[in-house]
Amino acid sequence: MTAIDELKLDPEEARRVRQERFERIGRWVLPLAIMILAIWLWDRICVWNAIPQYILPRPGVVLSTLYNDAGLLFSALLVTLRITFLSLVLAVIGGVGLAVLFAQSKWVEMSFFPFAIVLQVTPIVAIFPLINIYVDNQTTKLLLCAWIVAFFPILSNTTLGLNSVDRNLRDLFKLNGATRWQQLRYLRLPAAMPYFLGGLKIAGGLSLIGAVVAEFVAGTTGQSSGLASRIIEAGYRLNAPRLFAALFLISLTGILIFLVLSLISHLILRRWHESALKQER
Amino acid sequence: MIREKVAQAPALDVAPTLLALRGVGKVFSNGVTALSDVDLTIREGDFLSLLGPSGCGKSTALRLIAGLSTPTSGVLDWRGGGSLDRANIGFVFQEPTLLPWASVFDNVWLPLRLKGISRAKAAPAITEMLARVHLTGFEHAVPRELSGGMKMRVSIARAMVTKPRVLLMDEPFAALDEITRFKLNDDLLELWQDERFTVVFVTHSVFESVFLSNRVVVMAARPGRVFDELAIKASYPRDEAFRTSPDYAALCRQASDVLVNAINSTAGAHHDGH
Numbered sequence: 001m002t003a004i005d006e007l008k009l010d011p012e013e014a015r016r017v018r019q020e021r022f023e024r025i026g027r028w029v030l031p032l033a034i035m036i037l038a039i040w041l042w043d044r045i046c047v048w049n050a051i052p053q054y055i056l057p058r059p060g061v062v063l064s065t066l067y068n069d070a071g072l073l074f075s076a077l078l079v080t081l082r083i084t085f086l087s088l089v090l091a092v093i094g095g096v097g098l099a100v101l102f103a104q105s106k107w108v109e110m111s112f113f114p115f116a117i118v119l120q121v122t123p124i125v126a127i128f129p130l131i132n133i134y135v136d137n138q139t140t141k142l143l144l145c146a147w148i149v150a151f152f153p154i155l156s157n158t159t160l161g162l163n164s165v166d167r168n169l170r171d172l173f174k175l176n177g178a179t180r181w182q183q184l185r186y187l188r189l190p191a192a193m194p195y196f197l198g199g200l201k202i203a204g205g206l207s208l209i210g211a212v213v214a215e216f217v218a219g220t221t222g223q224s225s226g227l228a229s230r231i232i233e234a235g236y237r238l239n240a241p242r243l244f245a246a247l248f249l250i251s252l253t254g255i256l257i258f259l260v261l262s263l264i265s266h267l268i269l270r271r272w273h274e275s276a277l278k279q280e281r
Numbered sequence: 282m283i284r285e286k287v288a289q290a291p292a293l294d295v296a297p298t299l300l301a302l303r304g305v306g307k308v309f310s311n312g313v314t315a316l317s318d319v320d321l322t323i324r325e326g327d328f329l330s331l332l333g334p335s336g337c338g339k340s341t342a343l344r345l346i347a348g349l350s351t352p353t354s355g356v357l358d359w360r361g362g363g364s365l366d367r368a369n370i371g372f373v374f375q376e377p378t379l380l381p382w383a384s385v386f387d388n389v390w391l392p393l394r395l396k397g398i399s400r401a402k403a404a405p406a407i408t409e410m411l412a413r414v415h416l417t418g419f420e421h422a423v424p425r426e427l428s429g430g431m432k433m434r435v436s437i438a439r440a441m442v443t444k445p446r447v448l449l450m451d452e453p454f455a456a457l458d459e460i461t462r463f464k465l466n467d468d469l470l471e472l473w474q475d476e477r478f479t480v481v482f483v484t485h486s487v488f489e490s491v492f493l494s495n496r497v498v499v500m501a502a503r504p505g506r507v508f509d510e511l512a513i514k515a516s517y518p519r520d521e522a523f524r525t526s527p528d529y530a531a532l533c534r535q536a537s538d539v540l541v542n543a544i545n546s547t548a549g550a551h552h553d554g555h
Contacts, residue, residue: 168374172372176391186394190382271423273382
């Protein structure tokens, strides 16, 4: 909107244009400013109160630790990421697979959905000792843990999506003599896509949480250990800067996973789904 | 009145029977009698409208004909026996009912795709059909980029792409504005005259049924039943001149009177019943 355009507008519209512009800028500037202010305040509090580094390190120290310990931290991050992505992939396969199975018959869904809910509502930390007894392989343990946490939103959302197909479209497929497989492939799976992608966004974050929690309770140590073990180690050694650096990495990873999955979702849905339309306007 | 071609309308009267409904009734599991003892003969090439108030079972009748539902009593007799292959039925719903993620082209491809015909093989038929409904150039658009009228055109193209012998339409233009509806009525008639398929058209609009059909079957509610039938003898093609002609007005008046009687008969039955 240029100034010339504004001249032609009546006061009400001009006000609206101004407000929209403020909102557009404010959406980015405001959170950023608050974030910078918070970090600055954090730094000041450390200085003003002379807080020792092993209790609360200054932001600059955390940053330099991130740089100095990069080798250690990033190799740990890779280990955690591997578990995260593998479990997310398994959650997608398991969640969608089960949802498709559930969609075949109301009876199957009614019979087996309670099991999924039981798995979902029982805290993973409480289940872990059992997994520890039954499973030997360390990676398998972690994967199983992260999977249990991550698969439910995908299963639940995809099931909802597969069952939310327009009645008339179902009739249309029936009229044209579509097979069960054709109906699934050309109608129900595409219709469930927005629901699935919604579940995927949630599961992405959960699989990271699942992976970190699993590492915590598994208490993995040694070279092939993930970020959680680095945090535990750092905690024992009162190495607060490294603890903060590891935490920072974990949340950054979580944000990145969310953004990537949001982007994928937007790219897939942008042409047809309501949820993606608003962003275009 | 209108241009010649008078021969066409009478010809329909002697056309062979395509489908006969004999004593057809439908009772839903909740005890509602949707249709009761319906006798109706549909002839080859008919443009038959089912006209009636809501709840008179017009849509139920259409679903029975489509084979989407089975009658509780009576028979549907397709040309003296057997049921018509589903490939020979096209269905247009009240809503456009398109796949929102698929392009216009792929939406029209769907019935052929379900029969295992590849995109390339189906392409000529799809392109031709899209031209027939005046949608050339919109092949790659997705439904949400189209207006309501255009979506309905896609829906009609999809129903017609298999070259069905019967086109069933369930209040297809009810949600459209009048200008769009008139245009679609004209285009539908044009298509029908070229191909001479049979149409069963459900509507609650007197004007639409009279404009389009050679037969208007008026239905009454509670229970859903055939109340009366009107032959619309006006010749085809029918166009804007017909729409504003005194003949059309008189026919609408006639149909409207029958419809009022049908509604009143229901009101009477309603009072008697309680």
